[in-house]
Amino acid sequence: MASEPSAGDVIAVEGLTFRYPVGKEDVLAGIDLRVRNGEFLGITGSSGAGKSTLCLCLRGLIPHSLGGQMKGAVTVAGRRTTEVSPAQLGESVGLVFQDPEAQIIGLSVEEDLAFGPENYAWPRDRIRERIREVLAMVRLEGLETRETYSLSGGQKQRVAIAAALMMLPQVLILDEPTSELDPIGKEEVFATIRRLKEERDITIVMVEHAVEQLAQFADRIIVMDKGHIVAEDPPRALFRNVELFHHLDGERVPQVAEVLFALERDGLLQPDQFTPLEDEAVRVLAAGLEGRHGY
Numbered sequence: 001m002a003s004e005p006s007a008g009d010v011i012a013v014e015g016l017t018f019r020y021p022v023g024k025e026d027v028l029a030g031i032d033l034r035v036r037n038g039e040f041l042g043i044t045g046s047s048g049a050g051k052s053t054l055c056l057c058l059r060g061l062i063p064h065s066l067g068g069q070m071k072g073a074v075t076v077a078g079r080r081t082t083e084v085s086p087a088q089l090g091e092s093v094g095l096v097f098q099d100p101e102a103q104i105i106g107l108s109v110e111e112d113l114a115f116g117p118e119n120y121a122w123p124r125d126r127i128r129e130r131i132r133e134v135l136a137m138v139r140l141e142g143l144e145t146r147e148t149y150s151l152s153g154g155q156k157q158r159v160a161i162a163a164a165l166m167m168l169p170q171v172l173i174l175d176e177p178t179s180e181l182d183p184i185g186k187e188e189v190f191a192t193i194r195r196l197k198e199e200r201d202i203t204i205v206m207v208e209h210a211v212e213q214l215a216q217f218a219d220r221i222i223v224m225d226k227g228h229i230v231a232e233d234p235p236r237a238l239f240r241n242v243e244l245f246h247h248l249d250g251e252r253v254p255q256v257a258e259v260l261f262a263l264e265r266d267g268l269l270q271p272d273q274f275t276p277l278e279d280e281a282v283r284v285l286a287a288g289l290e291g292r293h294g295y
């Protein structure tokens, strides 16, 4: 199912299997995956499918920090993850987890953001300049001296994204970055991700259950189930596969995709009118209703 290898790939995963130290079975069971430089890859799938485990592999925390049995090869930004330390890989790959509380270390925003570059002995001026840049990227300009405990969940998660961006990584991995936020925090973080996608030449891998957002952002989406990739397509093609999603625990296609697919099946829409995007779907439905005037 993996796409053809090419020189523009920033991530190459070949025959990856992984079993946790205490585990009895492989939680990744033969993953092949390539991601192009600048691509936005979405990952979705049932709980326990192995999505977070795959993120840990891409960031090199597996096998270095978590042990376990890993087979196959993971190459990110030209480096085999088994051959460099997670600290070294951190220059090329940033990872943001679900829980905003768990990843903020500094008492102030600037202390938190300086943490990575200080380990690499960046000069103070360069760190200060980069902090200004990343805070602008996540729309938290001027918050350098704010105490991190006083930030909202959405602001904390944007600080975590800013921290992941400090080292100018080629790849940013977001593992359900909004799942623990309130609706306002979710919207803030999705707006940040939208801007990063539009403005930055960065490869983004985002694990997400919110399929409406995935459909909007992703160039391609992979669906995982029980350690396997069971589907891989651009959103427009993937979310036509309503059947596949009915067989996955807790997963669904965007609601508009379900409606349009049903109308198409009943001969009320042409296949090329199908879209998983809400705003496009509203236009298609509005045009369809207008066409019915006068009947």
Ligand SMILES: Nc1ncnc2c1ncn2[C@@H]1O[C@H](COP(=O)(O)OP(=O)(O)OP(=O)(O)O)[C@@H](O)[C@H]1O
Residues within 6 Å of the ligand: 020, 021, 022, 023, 027, 045, 046, 047, 048, 049, 050, 051, 052, 053, 054
């Ligand atoms: N540290 C660990 N030790 C042992 N087993 C683990 C560990 N972390 C996860 N697992 C198991 O590995 C499997 C895959 O977990 P993982 O967290 O990667 O799934 P996921 O797709 O991210 O799920 P979710 O949607 O709930 O976040 C699950 O069966 C889980 O119980």
Ligand SMILES: [Mg+2]
Residues within 6 Å of the ligand: 051, 052, 053, 175
């Ligand atoms: Mg997970």
